[in-house]
Each structure stands twice: as structure tokens, then as C-alpha cells.
Amino acid sequence: xxxxxxxxxxxxFPTWRRAVRSTGGSMAELHVIGQIVxxxxxxxxxxxxxxxxxxxxxxxxxxxxxxxxxxxxDPQADDVAYWCHPLDVxxxxxGLQGWPKLHLQVWHQDExxxxxxxGYGFCHVPATPGCHALxxxxxxxxxxxxxxxxxxxxxxGPQLRNxxxxxxxxxxxxxxxxxxxxxxLQLGVVLRHFGRYGVEC
Amino acid sequence: xxxPLQSAGGAVYRSRDPVxxxxxRVRIQRVTSAGPLLPQAPPLxxxxxxxxxxGLADRAATGARRPPDEEEEEAEVGWxxxxxxxxEVDLYQNESACQTPLDRQYHKEILKLxxxxxxxxxxxxxxxxxxxxxxxxxxxxxxxxxxHEVPSYLAERMANVRRRxxxxxxxxxxxxxxxxxxWEPSEEFIKNNHVINTPVQTMYIMGDxxxxxxxxxxxxxxxxCTIKVDGNGVITVKPDFTGTKGAYRIELDGEKREVWxxxxxxxxxxxxxxxxxxxxxxxxxxxGRHKEYLSGLxxxxxEMTLPGTxxxxxNGEIVSAQGxxxxxxxxxxxxxxxxxxxxxxxQQLSGxxxxxxxxxxxxxNVAYFCYPFTLEMFFTQGxxxxxxxxxxxxxxxxxLSLDFWQRYRVEGYGSLVLPVSPGxxxxxxxxxxxxxxxxxxxxxxxxxxxxxxxxxxxxxRIPSTFKGERLSRFGFRTETTGSxxxxxxxxxxxxxxxxxxxxxxxxxxxLDRLGGxxxxxxxxxxxxxxxxxxxxxxxxxxxxxxxxxGTSASAVHQLQEP
Numbered sequence: 001x002x003x004x005x006x007x008x009x010x011x012x013f014p015t016w017r018r019a020v021r022s023t024g025g026s027m028a029e030l031h032v033i034g035q036i037v038x039x040x041x042x043x044x045x046x047x048x049x050x051x052x053x054x055x056x057x058x059x060x061x062x063x064x065x066x067x068x069x070x071x072x073x074d075p076q077a078d079d080v081a082y083w084c085h086p087l088d089v090x091x092x093x094x095g096l097q098g099w100p101k102l103h104l105q106v107w108h109q110d111e112x113x114x115x116x117x118x119g120y121g122f123c124h125v126p127a128t129p130g131c132h133a134l135x136x137x138x139x140x141x142x143x144x145x146x147x148x149x150x151x152x153x154x155x156x157g158p159q160l161r162n163x164x165x166x167x168x169x170x171x172x173x174x175x176x177x178x179x180x181x182x183x184x185l186q187l188g189v190v191l192r193h194f195g196r197y198g199v200e201c
Numbered sequence: 202x203x204x205p206l207q208s209a210g211g212a213v214y215r216s217r218d219p220v221x222x223x224x225x226r227v228r229i230q231r232v233t234s235a236g237p238l239l240p241q242a243p244p245l246x247x248x249x250x251x252x253x254x255x256g257l258a259d260r261a262a263t264g265a266r267r268p269p270d271e272e273e274e275e276a277e278v279g280w281x282x283x284x285x286x287x288x289e290v291d292l293y294q295n296e297s298a299c300q301t302p303l304d305r306q307y308h309k310e311i312l313k314l315x316x317x318x319x320x321x322x323x324x325x326x327x328x329x330x331x332x333x334x335x336x337x338x339x340x341x342x343x344x345x346x347x348x349h350e351v352p353s354y355l356a357e358r359m360a361n362v363r364r365r366x367x368x369x370x371x372x373x374x375x376x377x378x379x380x381x382x383x384w385e386p387s388e389e390f391i392k393n394n395h396v397i398n399t400p401v402q403t404m405y406i407m408g409d410x411x412x413x414x415x416x417x418x419x420x421x422x423x424x425x426c427t428i429k430v431d432g433n434g435v436i437t438v439k440p441d442f443t444g445t446k447g448a449y450r451i452e453l454d455g456e457k458r459e460v461w462x463x464x465x466x467x468x469x470x471x472x473x474x475x476x477x478x479x480x481x482x483x484x485x486x487x488x489g490r491h492k493e494y495l496s497g498l499x500x501x502x503x504e505m506t507l508p509g510t511x512x513x514x515x516n517g518e519i520v521s522a523q524g525x526x527x528x529x530x531x532x533x534x535x536x537x538x539x540x541x542x543x544x545x546x547x548q549q550l551s552g553x554x555x556x557x558x559x560x561x562x563x564x565x566n567v568a569y570f571c572y573p574f575t576l577e578m579f580f581t582q583g584x585x586x587x588x589x590x591x592x593x594x595x596x597x598x599x600x601l602s603l604d605f606w607q608r609y610r611v612e613g614y615g616s617l618v619l620p621v622s623p624g625x626x627x628x629x630x631x632x633x634x635x636x637x638x639x640x641x642x643x644x645x646x647x648x649x650x651x652x653x654x655x656x657x658x659x660x661x662r663i664p665s666t667f668k669g670e671r672l673s674r675f676g677f678r679t680e681t682t683g684s685x686x687x688x689x690x691x692x693x694x695x696x697x698x699x700x701x702x703x704x705x706x707x708x709x710x711x712l713d714r715l716g717g718x719x720x721x722x723x724x725x726x727x728x729x730x731x732x733x734x735x736x737x738x739x740x741x742x743x744x745x746x747x748x749x750x751g752t753s754a755s756a757v758h759q760l761q762e763p
Contacts, residue, residue, distance in 0.1 A: 026496070027495070027496045027499045027503070028503055041562070058500075058504075060498055060499045062495060062498070062499075092495065092496070092498070092499040093499065093503075094499055094500045094501070094502060094503045094504065095503065095504040096504070096512075096514045096577075096692060096694065097504075097575075097577070099516050099575070099690075101573055121571050122518075122571050122572075122573050123518060123571060123573065123688075124516040124517075124518060124573055124688075124690055126625060126690060127516055127625070127690035127691075127692050128623075128624045128625045128690060132625070136571060137520055137521055137569035137570070137571045138569060138571065139555070139557055139569045139570070139571065142558055170549070172552075172553065172554055172555040172572060173531070173553040173554070173555060173556075174555075175555035175556070176529075176555065176556045176557075176558075177555050177556065177557045177558065178557060178558035178559075178560065179521075179557055179558065179559055179560040179567055179568050179569040180560075180569065195698075196699075197503045197505060197694065197699075198505070198506070198694050198695050198696050198697070198698040198699045199692055199693070199694045199698075200623040200692065200693045200694070200698055201623055201624065201690075201692050
């Protein structure tokens with residue numbers, strides 16, 4: 001960008017000029033392009049997945065949707081439910097703190113249309129550029145034996161009051177959980193201008 | 202237009218300009234019927250057309266008996282511009298032959314042409330999208346040389362759809378809300394959706410290659426060029442514009458075996474350079490503005506480290522623990538920062554996962570934690586130990602189980618040194634636990650819980666209190682237990698990386714060539730970079746006046762930027 005044009009921009013947008021001047025017109029950007037491939041190892045079929053990306057205050061979601069929900073997939077042959085749900089987001093940031101995390105919830109929808117959580121999963125978005133085939137393990141809150149018994153026959157069971165807070169590490173020790181299934185992810189990560197700030201990933 | 206993709210005689214172009222700007226120039230020439238072949242026509246691409254054309258015509262005239270205007274013809278055809286053939290003129294002249302509105306329109310146009318002094322073209326003519334020929338050609342195209350070939354079911358369907366050429370709007374995002382699945386698809390819907398349904402407009406440039414004076418016979422009509430344009434600006438020209446390869450040839454059947462040759466050129470009006478530049482300028486301006494707007498949204502200052510420090514930022518997860526004896530596991534971990542390392546005050550350096558009941562996967566009992574944590578720490582190069590390797594932070598952890606009766610059991614101890622190189626590291630750390638000899642101890646562990654525990658968990662590695670030369674663990678009995686899987690994304694940030702990034706890349710390639718040294722050298726690289734940066738900073742400090750010292754850091758940063 002030439003200097004004369006910058007000068008003309010300064011007249012109208014003084015705040016922008018400051019931004020451009022200090023970073024050389026470049027911000028650190030993160031593209032995540034990929035898909036939630038599927039889930040396996042869950043005790044039931046007919047699964048769907050709710051997902052959300054959570055990032056710290058320094059981060060800004062520039063485009064793409066940061067949360068969503070897949071369709072209900074009922075695997076016929078094996079126990080892997082395939083969703084192939086697309087993920088395509090573009091973040092910009094001014095700091096490393098609060099690197100985006102992916103929050104996943106695997107739900108089961110039964111024949112009567114009732115929903116039941118089978119697993120909560122949390123994972124960091126990879127910080128290394130490239131294509132990553134990730135697995136995100138999940139767990140679910142474990143109820144009392146009475147609850148577990150009724151869960152086996154009629155479904156249901158305890159859910160997290162505030163699933164996003166459970167992603168935070170601080171309050172985890174209050175939880176009693178049991179291991180659930182695995183969610184498979186394929187994430188392509190593109191980083192831009194991080195090197196300009198001396199960040200090596 | 203972009204460069205063409207050559208495919209099977211045709212070429213595909215893409216253009217965002219309106220298609221009615223497309224113009225083609227076709228030149229057709231009889232080489233000779235009996236005599237030897239004339240040399241190739243000179244390139245027709247550049248220069249004024251008039252004199253060259255004359256010269257060509259002269260040459261053609263010398264070699265043949267025919268009048269020159271019959272032997273050679275040139276026409277410039279616009280997109281979907283109708284040029285009538287002799288056959289069509291004869292047909293549509295009498296109104297009784299006209300049946301459709303299109304026929305009647307052609308009738309009127311031909312009468313108008315007659316009044317204006319006859320048509321200009323003789324041999325070259327066109328069939329445009331509305332003509333009957335276009336549909337027939339589409340439908341009756343044979344793909345094998347079988348005499349009994351019948352168009353396939355799919356081909357028929359396609360032809361059906363193509364002929365309608367409906368302009369369907371692309372599905373808007375808002376319609377997603379209303380209906381995703383059509384539960385009862387109609388006949389029409391199926392017909393349109395199961396085949397390729399890109400609306401294509403077609404145009405044929407034809408040559409009437411009949412003998413002189415016998416124009417207007419359908420059997421002498423030959424397709425010179427097929428042009429197809431779809432709604433997305435994809436233009437298919439078959440055969441491609443004549444480039445360096447020379448003219449195309451058509452050899453006629455029959456006793457005379459006449460050879461015709463023709464060239465096709467793109468005669469569209471090109472954009473003026475100034476106009477193109479202005480357009481690019483507008484785009485550049487637009488993109489620039491947009492970029493500024495975006496960076497305005499995010500904010501300007503990327504958090505930087507102080508000069509001479511390395512920031513190690515770890516996005517970590519405790520993924521799972523497997524292979525332990527008892528159920529209901531949890532992991533307790535903490536980070537030990539060696540000398541010269543510090544962390545921000547808000548940074549938590551320890552954590553406890555939730556208690557997780559295991560499940561059986563394969564042979565193992567696995568507990569899933571997916572406990573994400575973030576560690577941030579700074580390394581500052583001290584004065585006294587410039588030549589020694591820095592120690593890296595260590596993560597200690599213990600796995601415990603807690604059963605229904607609130608009995609704790611130590612299941613395993615382990616530790617990991619945070620990875621030195623940036624990037625993704627998936628580490629599975631095996632663990633052990635101390636044991637007491639004898640059945641009594643095991644019985645106690647089973648019934649009452651509790652078992653020998655380490656008093657100082659740093660005993661996993663070299664204990665922090667240890668000062669001697671040799672650490673002996675003789676007499677300390679342990680038992681192998683399960684393992685814990687960690688996934689760590691390590692990021693390193695330093696101003697030193699800014700200065701050395703170009704240099705280091707060169708170094709790395711050399712080291713790669715030497716083979717496998719880059720792994721070992723990364724520590725040295727980091728160290729080296731620090732020391733260089735420090736030295737430079739000290740020099741800068743000494744050379745600068747005192748009042749500038751405060752701002753020197755940012756000044757250096759400004760200089761680094763391109």
C-alpha cells in the first residue's frame with residue numbers, strides 16, 4: 001500500500017491509521033477449515049453433535065459460524081456415526097492468550113424424540129499449521145447408582161448445568177464422570193502473520 | 202480471460218465479462234481440390250487486416266480457377282448473431298414455409314436483408330441457440346460408431362432438461378430454514394435434479410462447403426466451431442482458437458476430396474489498459490479499506506515479549522489415562538519452573554481433573570479426561586550462566602483413584618519435560634508407583650486403601666532438595682502401572698525470532714541436508730538467538746543517550762518491519 005493513499009485514509013479514518021501504522025497493516029490470523037467427521041464408541045446409535053468454538057477476549061471471529069449442530073446420524077453397520085459437519089472459521093487476534101477451544105457435546109435422540117447427553121468433549125484448536133486428524137475423547141457426568149440404573153432402561157441422566165464452565169479447568173474437580181466415546185475431527189489450520197510477531201508454532 | 206484448459210480438441214475459458222462482448226473471426230479458405238497443397242497461411246493475428254487479406258486473396262486466386270471471393274471468406278460473428286445460410290434464405294423466403302414465430306421472424310429479417318442489398322456471407326453462417334439444429338445436434342450426438350446406437354436414458358433426460366433451459370436461481374441461505382429435504386419429490390423435481398443442470402447456451406459456426414454455385418445443400422454443411430457458454434461465465438470453444446498450431450483442415454468426402462482450411466480467432470474488443478488499471482486500482486482500494494476495517498476490529502497491538510525473553514505458551518490437554526488397576530481415576534499435576542523462568546501472576550501452575558470412571562477399550566481400562574489447560578511462562582536469560590543450557594520446565598503428575606468408600610489409592614507417578622520445539626506433541630507417559638513388599642501391604646491397599654506415597658513428588662526426577670553428586674535410588678521398589686496421554690501444542694514467542702527468522706531458515710536447510718541435526722540444535726538455536734539479541738540490546742543501550750532508552754525497544758521493533 002503506497003504512502004499517498006495512506007495519507008488520504010488518515011484524513012477520514014484516524015483510528016485506523018494508528019492500527020495500520022503499528023502492525024504494518026497486518027494482524028495475526030487463524031483459519032480453521034475442516035469437519036467434524038463422526039463419533040464412535042458411544043453406547044447408543046442415533047447421535048448428533050453440538051459444537052461451539054470459544055476463544056479469549058483478544059480474539060475476534062471475523063467470519064464463519066462459531067457454533068452449530070449436526071444432523072442425527074443412525075449408523076446401520078458399525079458403531080461410528082458420521083456427521084461430516086463442515087467447520088470454516090476465520091479468527092484474528094492480538095494475543096496468544098485464550099487460544100480457541102472447541103467444545104463438543106454428543107447427544108442421543110431416541111425414538112420418541114427425546115434428547116440425552118452422551119458425552120462432553122473439549123479440545124484446543126491446533127496451533128500448528130497443517131492438516132490434523134484429531135480425536136477428542138468425551139465423558140459424561142456419572143449419576144448415583146439409582147440414576148445409572150434408570151438411565152440404562154429409560155435414558156436420561158445428569159447433565160452439566162453450565163457446559164461452557166466445565167471447559168474451564170478450575171471447577172473440574174467437582175465432577176464425577178465416566179468415559180464416553182470419541183469424536184473424530186479433521187482440522188486444517190492456516191496461520192498468518194504470527195511469524196511477524198516472533199511466534200513460532 | 203484466463204488461459205484455456207486444453208481438453209480433447211476444445212478449450213475452456215472463464216470470463217466475468219458479459220458474454221455478448223464475445224466476438225469471433227472465422228476465415229475459411231479452399232486449399233485446392235486437385236493441385237498440391239499451398240503453404241500455410243501467414244499468421245493473421247497482428248497488423249491491419251485490409252492489405253493482408255488482399256494479398257492472401259491474390260495468392261489463392263493464382264492457384265485456382267475460381268473467383269477469389271468464392272475461394273476465401275472471412276466473417277466476424279458476435280455471440281448469438283444469426284448469419285443465414287443459402288438454404289435458410291431459400292427456405293424462409295416464402296412465408297408459407299414458416300410455422301413457428303421464430304420462422305416468421307427469420308422471414309422478416311431475410312426480407313429486410315434483401316432490401317438492404319443481400320447478405321454479406323456466403324459460406325460461413327451460424328446456428329444459434331434457438332435454432333432447430335442446436336437441439337437436434339444435442340440429441341442425436343453419437344458417441345460410438347455403432348449403427349444401432351440409441352441415446353442412453355440419461356442422455357435423453359439431459360437433452361430434455363437442456364432444451365428447457367430454465368433459469369433457476371441458486372438456493373439462498375434463507376431457504377435453508379424453511380425446508381432442507383423434499384419428502385415427496387415431484388416428477389419435475391427429479392428430472393431437474395438428477396442430471397447436470399447448468400444452463401448452457403450454444404452456438405454453431407457453420408461452413409457451407411458445397412461446390413461453387415451449388416450452395417445451400419444441407420449435406421455440405423460442416424460445423425466449423427461450437428461455442429457453449431454457461432451461466433457462470435465458462436466459455437467452451439471447440440475447436441480452440443487457432444493459435445500457433447496453424448489452421449484447421451476439413452477434408453470432404455466424395456470424388457473430389459476437396460480440402461478446406463479455416464482459422465478461428467478471438468476478435469472481442471479488448472479492455473483499454475487505462476481502464477483495466479483503473480479497475481484494479483478500485484479493487485486494490487477496496488481490499489485495502491476492508492483490511493483496515495478488519496484490523497480496526499481486532500485492535501492493533503499484538504502482545505509482544507520484552508526483549509531478551511522467551512515466552513513459552515502451551516495449550517495442553519490431559520487426554521486420557523489407561524491401564525490402571527482401579528476405577529475412578531483422577532490426575533493431579535503441577536508445573537515446576539526452574540531458575541530464570543517466571544510466569545504471570547494469574548497463571549495457574551497446577552490442576553486437578555475430574556474423577557472419571559473407566560471404560561474398557563480393547564484390553565485396557567481407559568479414563569477420558571480431555572482436560573484442557575494453558576500454561577504461559579517466560580524465560581529470561583540470566584547473567585551468570587551464559588554458556589550453560591537452560592533448564593526447561595517440568596510437569597509432574599500423579600494418578601489417583603478414589604472409590605465408593607472414599608478410599609484413595611496412588612496409582613502412578615510420572616513427569617514430562619515440556620517439549621523444547623514448538624508444534625504439536627502427543628506424549629504418552631508411563632507411570633509407576635512405589636510398593637511395599639509382602640502380601641500384607643497389598644491386602645491393606647485393597648481393603649483400606651492408601652499405599653506408600655512419595656513425600657516429595659519431585660523425587661520422580663531429581664528431587665529439588667538434592668545437592669549431592671550421585672542420586673541413588675537403590676532399595677526403592679516400584680511397580681509399573683498404566684500411562685497418561687498428554688497432547689501439547691507449544692508456541693514460542695520472542696523478539697529474537699524476528700531478527701533471525703531469515704537466517705534460521707537458511708541454517709535449517711543446511712542442517713537438514715546434514716541430516717537430523719535440527720532437532721538437537723533447536724535449543725542451541727534459541728540460546729544463540731537470545732545472546733545475539735542481548736548483545737545487540739546492550740550495544741544499543743550504550744550508544745544511545747539516556748532519555749531515549751525508554752523508547753528504544755519500540756524503535757527497534759519498528760525497524761524490523763518491512
